Amino acid sequence: LILNISATATHTIPSTLYGYMWEDINHSGDGGLYAELLQNRAFQAVIPGTQNALTAWQPFNGARLSVTSKTSGVSPSLPNSLQVQIPQVVSGPIGFENTGYWGIKVQSGWTYQGSFYAKSATFTGAVTVSLKSAQGTAFATKALTGITTSWKKFTFEFQPSVSADNDENVFNVVVDGKAAAGQNIFFGMFSLFPPTFRGRENGMRIDLAETLAATQPSIWRFPGGNNLEGTSFDTRWKWNATLGPLEDRPGRVGDWGYPNTDGLGLMEYLNWVEDLGAEPILGVWAGISTANYSDLTTWPVVPEAELQPYIDDVLNEIEFIVGDSQTTDGGKLRASLGRTEPYSLKFIEIGNEDTFQADSYAAYRWNAFVSAIGDRYPDFDFEFIATTLPSTALTPAYQRIDFHMYNSPDWFTSNAFMFDDYPRNGTKWFIGEYAVTSTNDTNALGDIPSGRLAYPTLQGAAAEAAFMTGMERNSDVVFASAYAPSFQHIKNYQWTPDIVTYDASRLVKSTSYYVQQMFSLNRGTHVLSTTPVSSNDTTPLFWVASYNNETDVVFLKVSNTGTQDLVANIFLVFPSSDLDLQHPLAHLH
Numbered sequence: 001l002i003l004n005i006s007a008t009a010t011h012t013i014p015s016t017l018y019g020y021m022w023e024d025i026n027h028s029g030d031g032g033l034y035a036e037l038l039q040n041r042a043f044q045a046v047i048p049g050t051q052n053a054l055t056a057w058q059p060f061n062g063a064r065l066s067v068t069s070k071t072s073g074v075s076p077s078l079p080n081s082l083q084v085q086i087p088q089v090v091s092g093p094i095g096f097e098n099t100g101y102w103g104i105k106v107q108s109g110w111t112y113q114g115s116f117y118a119k120s121a122t123f124t125g126a127v128t129v130s131l132k133s134a135q136g137t138a139f140a141t142k143a144l145t146g147i148t149t150s151w152k153k154f155t156f157e158f159q160p161s162v163s164a165d166n167d168e169n170v171f172n173v174v175v176d177g178k179a180a181a182g183q184n185i186f187f188g189m190f191s192l193f194p195p196t197f198r199g200r201e202n203g204m205r206i207d208l209a210e211t212l213a214a215t216q217p218s219i220w221r222f223p224g225g226n227n228l229e230g231t232s233f234d235t236r237w238k239w240n241a242t243l244g245p246l247e248d249r250p251g252r253v254g255d256w257g258y259p260n261t262d263g264l265g266l267m268e269y270l271n272w273v274e275d276l277g278a279e280p281i282l283g284v285w286a287g288i289s290t291a292n293y294s295d296l297t298t299w300p301v302v303p304e305a306e307l308q309p310y311i312d313d314v315l316n317e318i319e320f321i322v323g324d325s326q327t328t329d330g331g332k333l334r335a336s337l338g339r340t341e342p343y344s345l346k347f348i349e350i351g352n353e354d355t356f357q358a359d360s361y362a363a364y365r366w367n368a369f370v371s372a373i374g375d376r377y378p379d380f381d382f383e384f385i386a387t388t389l390p391s392t393a394l395t396p397a398y399q400r401i402d403f404h405m406y407n408s409p410d411w412f413t414s415n416a417f418m419f420d421d422y423p424r425n426g427t428k429w430f431i432g433e434y435a436v437t438s439t440n441d442t443n444a445l446g447d448i449p450s451g452r453l454a455y456p457t458l459q460g461a462a463a464e465a466a467f468m469t470g471m472e473r474n475s476d477v478v479f480a481s482a483y484a485p486s487f488q489h490i491k492n493y494q495w496t497p498d499i500v501t502y503d504a505s506r507l508v509k510s511t512s513y514y515v516q517q518m519f520s521l522n523r524g525t526h527v528l529s530t531t532p533v534s535s536n537d538t539t540p541l542f543w544v545a546s547y548n549n550e551t552d553v554v555f556l557k558v559s560n561t562g563t564q565d566l567v568a569n570i571f572l573v574f575p576s577s578d579l580d581l582q583h584p585l586a587h588l589h
C-alpha cells in the first residue's frame, strides 16, 4: 500500500477531541478515584436497622452493632449513627472494624488522615483506632480520649511502620471491655484518607488519578450518564448537596445501585478537571429520571408547568461555577468554600441520553433550559449540547449533539467513515460515550454468554482506534469524544468493559486505555489529507495523518484491524523541491 500524505493541512483539530465521560459507576468514584478508604463511612442512604446499613462494618470480639437514627446524628444531613452495645460481661478490647472498599492498602511512609465522631451517655474511656491485617497485625495504632455525652469529632494520623503484604486489612476501633461493659457508645462520620493526588484535601487516589492524567484528556464530561438523572426526581444528582463540609453532604442512592457519599462533589470535580488541564462538559439535570429500561413510558418527566424550580436549580449551579464572588450568591458561596476565582465553563450538556424522552425534550425541556441559561448569562458564550436523537428537530436548533455508541468491532470499523460525508453545516458532534462492548452486533449490551466483553480486547481496541481515525480525520465535525465508562472496581461493578480495572491496591490498564493514550498524547493541530483515504478490505487498515504546527511533527496513526501481521515500510516521499526542513513532513514521528 503506497500512502501519500499531503503537505497541506485540511482543517484544524479542536483541542477538545479526546477525553472521558465520568459518573460514579462500578465504584469508579466511591471506592475508586475518590480516595476515601472507609466504605459506608457515614451510613448515608441506608435504612437504619437493616443488615445492609452495616455494609463494610463488622463486630470485633462480640460488640453488638446497629445503625440507628433514634439518636440525633452528627449533623442534619447525616441522621444515621452506629450504635455499639458492649455486653455486660466482657474483658479485653472490643468494638468493630471497617473492611474498606473490599480491602485497604497499607503503605509504609504514607501519612493517613483519619477522623470520626463519638458520644456516649456513660462511657468516657479511650477509643483505640488502628490499621490491622485480617490476621490482626497492627500497622498503626492511636488511642483517643475525651468522649462526652454530645458528639465530638476526633482526628488522628497514621504512619504505618511497614507496608502490608496485601490489601486484606481493616480499620479497627476498640474500647476496653471492662471499662465499657454494659454501655452504649455512638459513632458517626468516619473518614480515613491516604495521601491524595496533588495533596488535595478530600481528593483523589494517586495511582488512579495519575493513570487518567497520563492520557492528557482534554475534556471531562460529568457527573453522568445515568447517575446524573436519578431513578426519581428527588434522587437525581443535586449539585448543592455535594458541596462544603462532608457533614453537610447527605449522599444519595446512585443510579448504579450503591450509595454515593457525594464526597466527590461538584467542587472536587471542577478542581480535578483543572488539575487535568481539561475542559469540563457539565451535564445538567433536564427533567427526566431513569425508571426501568424495559418500559420507557414509565420514566417520569417533569411537566412543563412544573419545570421552573429545576431551571432555577441549574441557573444557580452555573452561578456557583462562574458567578462573580463579590456580586453573586453562587460566587459568594464558592468563595466561602475556598474558591474565589470562577471556574472556566464552556460546554453545558442538557440532560443525558434524552433519546428516551425525545418528545418532551423537543416540545419544551431543551428550549426551556437553553433559553433560560442564555437569558441569564448573555455574556457567556456557552455551547449547549443536545442529548436527544440527531434526527429530532429542536428549537433552538442544536449546534452540538451528543451521540453514544456501544457496539461490536464490526460496527466501529464499518462506521469509521460515517463523518466523512457528514454535511459541514456548522453542527458539531460529541461522541460522548463509545466503546466496543460485545462481539454481538445484534445485542451489544447483552450478557457475557451473548457476546458482551468482560474486559476490553485487542480486537475491540483496534476497532475503537479505527473509529477514532475517522473522528480525527473529521474533527471539523467531531469536536469531542469520550470513551465510556472509565473505571471498574473488580470486586463490585455493574458495567463491562471498562478502560481501567482495579482493586484496593492495584490497577490494570486495558488495551483500550493504551489506544486512548496513544491518540490523546500524539495530537496534531491540523489534519493532513492522505491518498488513498482508505484501504481495501484485504488489508483492513485505518489511518489518519496530522501535523502539529507547534512541535513541527507529522503523526500518522494507523490501526490494523485485520488478523495478519502488518509489516509497514514507511518511505517518506518528499516533494520534488529540495528537502525543506520547514516542510511539515521533514520530521515524521
Ligand SMILES: O=S(=O)(O)O[C@H]1C[C@H](O)[C@@H](O)[C@@H]1CO
Pocket: 023, 224, 225, 226, 227, 352, 353, 433, 445, 484, 485, 495
Ligand atoms: O444503560 S445505559 O443507558 O446503556 O447506560 C449507559 C448510558 C448512560 O448514559 C451511562 O450512564 C451508561 C454507561 O456508560
